[in-house]
Amino acid sequence: MTDKQKVLVCGDVKGNFKALFSKIETINKKSGPFDFLLCVGDFFGKSNIELEPYKNGMRHISVPTYIIGPNTEAEIKHYPDIDGCEICPNLTYLGRRGLYNSSSGLKIAYVSGIENSDAQVDSNAYNFNQNDVSAIRDICLKGQPSFRGVDVLLSSPWPQDITNHDPNEPQFKYQGSKLIAWLAAHIKPRYHISGLEDIHYERPPYRNQAPNGDSIEIASRFIALAFVNNTQKKKWLYALNLTPVDRTRLCDLAQRTTDETQSPYPLSLLNSQHSNQTDEGKNTQFFYDMDSKDHNKRSKNREGFQKRPRPEFDQAKCWFCLSSPDVSKHLVISVGTEIYLALAKGGLVEDHLLILPITHHASLSILPETVAKEMKAYKKAITKYYASTDRVPVFFERNYKTSHCQLQAVPVHKNQEPTLREAFEELSQSNNFQLDELPPRSQLEQIAPAGTPYFYVELPNGEMLYHRIRKSFPIQFGREVLASDRILDMSDRVDWKDCQLDKEEETELAKKIRNQFQQYDPAA
Structure with a gap:
């Protein structure tokens, strides 16, 4: 380029x-x-x-x-x-x-x-x-x-x-x-x-x-x-x-x-300095399949009718930028030059991971070349890490009602690999949308220009499935497929909120995964 x-x-x-x-x-x-x-x-x-x-x-x-x-x-x-x-x-x-x-x-x-x-x-x-x-x-x-x-x-x-x-x-x-x-x-x-x-x-x-x-x-x-x-x-x-x-x-x-x-x-x-006020006591959530909330209340104008509420995202307060004072650093597993790795909050399994850019980028489709290159290095390392226990990774991203690029990595047993594509396609059809297979060696940035809402999944055999979101989309779709009885059989863990640990438990789990991942860590 x-x-x-x-x-x-x-x-x-x-x-x-x-x-x-x-x-x-x-x-x-x-x-x-x-x-x-x-x-x-x-x-x-x-x-x-x-x-x-x-x-x-x-x-x-x-x-x-x-x-x-x-x-x-x-x-x-x-x-x-x-x-x-x-x-x-x-x-x-x-x-x-x-x-x-x-x-x-x-x-x-x-x-x-x-x-x-x-x-x-x-x-x-x-x-x-x-x-x-x-x-x-x-x-x-x-x-x-x-x-x-x-x-x-x-x-x-x-x-x-x-x-x-x-x-x-x-x-x-x-x-x-x-x-x-x-x-x-x-x-x-x-x-x-x-x-x-x-x-x-x-x-x-x-x-x-x-x-x-x-x-x-x-x-x-x-x-x-x-x-x-x-x-x-x-x-x-x-x-x-x-x-x-x-x-x-x-x-x-x-x-x-x-x-x-x-x-x-x-x-x-x-x-001259203009002060940027922040909200105190905001109930923030970190490292999970994030739902963007509209915290603005409906207000009435002078004529008395209600204005439509509009969600607002302030990149200066991004919960996933590593430099943010709000980031949950106790969940961080590895920090590279452009990328860091963290445990997903309320993960499907213990080593459900998130691969995230250190600075603010909204989605995979707009990552600069240096960031995308290091992202690939972390994906390879995670693949080797999961392989040590006979598991393979499913990588997926939901660029919809999110603000910071979050590539999720969930391991499944290698014997489940042949059923993955069918499971994703069946659930998409039941939700009245279609997953399309991307051509080999295609670039996501060519298919999803900046600002395009989409769902993307990369299967262990290298197949890439993609859906361009035009209206609504099931927020927990990726988790729901993998939690189904055909894959992980964990239907009670579809919603991350049902899987939360307290901070002390999260800290201990992160320490355990950090030690296990260390020999594969690209940043080590």
């Missing part, structure tokens, strides 16, 4: 889906293939009938497309309840806020909605506050003492003061967000893309600032795009050709251009 990534960005679509996707298809054939299309501003419009052919499969979106969230209350109904969810094939809602790490290494930070400057009022589906931008800053900087910046920042509003120090002295007016300016100053995007104003504006590049002023900082380019298919023929589509910032030579990042200006943001922004 080449380091160069070809990315398209566009402004407010406002329901003009046919014009957008027809244009993208033409450009992709002529100048592609492009890796992403990123959209800012108002994606949906008053009428969204043009999206129906793409939803029902009559038309195809040629480039994987990622959008951010609503900017008004009226738009909320058009978005999925789950962050990182697919609206239709090749169209994914990124979520309210976060950092998307592509498999190529691109870092795309995003924040949905418009600014709510009152930090004491909870943000909702169509606005953000200072806690939201602080959380994004923390996600981007976590574990990176030599943080360079991100590749792209997506925000619908413009940052406040962005036209400062532009020698062209633009005269147009715009609604700028001081919180977006604060975020941009801290995470240093190479490209910052915004919409909403129906203005095409490309600011000359500016050099980011360091608090102490003695480090080499990258340059940023701000690009605002107009509405799709606007009658004034203002530019609404832009192409980028990017090498991920962490794979770019420092001397290239430091190289200056003749039109470069000083930063439009005051240095004081770097010295």
Whole structure:
């Protein structure tokens, strides 16, 4: 895979889906293939009938497309309840806020909605506050003492003061967000893309600032795009050709251009800290087949009707990132460079294991190459470990109502291997969905683009079964198959909550499995 990534960005679509996707298809054939299309501003419009052919499969979106969230209350109904969810094939809602790490290494930070400057009022589906931008800053900087910046920042509003120090002295007016300016100053995007104003504006590049002023900082380019298919023929589509910032030579990042200006943001922004409040006493759960909970209560607006609750996931508080203060470290079996191994909480059997990336990646399908390589090494080690007791591993992942990649490994006796595929297929049919076999040597990232909910299982003989989740899905499906009377005969252990141990018992069990696994440990 080449380091160069070809990315398209566009402004407010406002329901003009046919014009957008027809244009993208033409450009992709002529100048592609492009890796992403990123959209800012108002994606949906008053009428969204043009999206129906793409939803029902009559038309195809040629480039994987990622959008951010609503900017008004009226738009909320058009978005999925789950962050990182697919609206239709090749169209994914990124979520309210976060950092998307592509498999190529691109870092795309995003924040949905418009600014709510009152930090004491909870943000909702169509606005953000200072806690939201602080959380994004923390996600981007976590574990990176030599943080360079991100590749792209997506925000619908413009940052406040962005036209400062532009020698062209633009005269147009715009609604700028001081919180977006604060975020941009801290995470240093190479490209910052915004919409909403129906203005095409490309600011000359500016050099980011360091608090102490003695480090080499990258340059940023701000690009605002107009509405799709606007009658004034203002530019609404832009192409980028990017090498991920962490794979770019420092001397290239430091190289200056003749039109470069000083930063439009005051240095004081770097010295201001927005506190990111956390919930005390939250009942968190660790290392199991995790169900994502919507902790937001239904609330009534001024007219008295109820808003639809929207699940919120804050990557800064991820329970499975090893650096999190909330992680259950007493369950950890092994720690590598990119991967760690832990006992599943409430496991089917004593050595039911989870293979997890150390830093935040949402699913197997988007793991960077170095992480995926170490994941394979741990799978081989686990296979050898189970083989020492005449057992074989079943690896499965449910990328649905989860937040952090969790590849589960459950051992079954080798004599059960011939019945595994039939058991998975029978239970899927009884739940009215189909498991498809993936071709040998196929790549999951090609079949399940980022944001695609899916269930994936790898059988001991190397067969890979896959289901693309479109609506609901039985949360305990993988456990239920393996706990059936045909395999482990443990029907009373389908639900992890029925299998919990207290912390002292978990600690002793982890110590036992750690000692048994040590001779196979890739990190030893």
